[in-house]
């Protein structure tokens with residue numbers, strides 16, 4: 324691998340990029356930089372966003388600017404205002420040690436007068452959206468006759484947005500003797516037309532394979548009934564507690580609806596679409612950039628140019644019409660060498676589309692199993708435990724409170740305290756998921772709905788006790804006032820000595836609890852001799868009881884085996900307080 328210096332990057336730019344932490348060139352930079360530093364070189368680069376393409380074209384075009392000539396010498400065209408600003412920012416950073424070099428972002432929706440004034444003062448690099456640049460050209464306020472480098476960034480997106488005519492009109496005004504570089508994530512026919520018309524024997528650079536998605540992206544689809552799409556979305560969001568992603572919807576209306584529902588259900592979400600004002604869009608994007616927003620619900624067009632490159636997930640709320648949009652959407656995750664997940668929540672009718680995308684991106688989708696309530700609770704709880712482990716403790720601030728905290732909690736041992744802390748979160752989750760709708764996944768072969776539980780062959784094993792523990796059935800439940808504290812107290816009262824208690828699962832009329840193996844016989848014998856309010860306590864081994872039950876079928880199995888299949892009405896959020904915590 325060559326160094327930037329070996330690629331021909333000059334000292335002032337080297338100094339700037341070193342300060343930015345660029346140690347060695349990325350593959351696209353290694354290919355493009357020396358080529359664009361030459362003359363009359365055209366390049367078509369098929370590169371996903373996040374591959375380092377801004378520096379690939381930015382460094383050579385800046386280096387070739389003659390600062391003494393106060394006229395545009397390089398032109399960058401891009402589809403959106405956001406991308407335009409981002410590129411201009413990057414170019415300013417790269418050129419900070421080149422005295423007097425001026426970069427101007429030119430885009431619609433902002434004052435054309437101030438752009439005209441800046442152009443009059445003298446500009447070397449124009450970064451523009453096609454519509455506004457054409458407007459300035461028509462007013463004869465911009466002169467492209469000295470342009471030596473033209474970059475078309477995200478060319479496929481510009482065509483998708485209907486800029487084809489504007490691009491043609493602009494390119495017709497640029498001198499034919501210049502370097503031209505076209506970046507595109509995909510290569511639709513429209514791009515081939517442009518390259519044929521304006522490029523001269525272009526060098527073709529492919530970072531990754533043609534039309535192929537990023538290798539770091541895992542593609543998963545969940546096939547559900549139309550009416551379950553939203554519930555599936557929530558489960559998926561819950562299953563990834565640290566998700567930071569975009570949910571793509573097809574229409575503005577759907578985008579707004581889904582965002583509204585998510586917000587109402589307590590998720591940290593917001594919407595981004597064309598019906599919002601520019602100020603509203605800026606606000607939402609900024610929130611998302613700063614990670615103050617976890618889920619951005621967006622249309623393809625509105626999300627274009629959003630310069631966020633470390634998304635953990637993108638979610639397709641339904642598949643897009645064309646494969647290019649899919650590649651583009653999924654290309655927003657798995658950037659800069661990180662792994663990402665592209666999830667599609669789709670309907671059986673979209674099966675054909677999945678196969679088509681697989682063929683084009685040359686990668687297979689995984690068929691996702693809808694996470695069960697138990698899976699989600701486990702995931703969330705382990706995440707909470709992880710946060711507890713990693714939280715930074717402000718020793719100075721907390722010191723004065725510690726004596727009273729210790730005094731209050733001294734009767735609890737470490738294990739009890741851990742259980743209680745975790746239960747603060749856990750109880751809220753099980754409250755939601757015990758009553759949550761069952762989501763039926765669709766059997767692709769028959770096209771018929773299949774119960775989620777049936778697809779999980781191992782679900783019934785999940786009632787087994789933890790290693791080293793024995794699981795018991797107790798004939799008292801929540802309706803008898805039996806909660807974890809009471810159960811622990813009961814065991815301690817009935818059985819002499821210290822007994823280690825494991826998992827406790829409380830149901831309305833009965834419970835399950837685990838005790839350490841060594842104490843198992845003792846616990847059963849002792850507890851069975853007691854009564855509560857005149858009712859005999861009955862403690863029995865829970866293992867092997869699945870399928871027999873205690874008098875009624877309801878009492879069978881592990882609590883989690885059943886809790887997500889009950890009442891269909893509840894849609895209560897349990898996340899609201901987490902969200903408010905996160906917002907602080």
Ligand code: AMP
Pocket residue numbers: 344345346347348349352371372373374375376377378632659
């Ligand atoms: P881009 O594809 O231009 O949006 O770049 C993706 C990210 O990679 C941006 O955050 C760049 O600042 C960063 N980047 C670009 N080139 C390098 C490099 N050679 N070394 C480290 N980071 C880079």
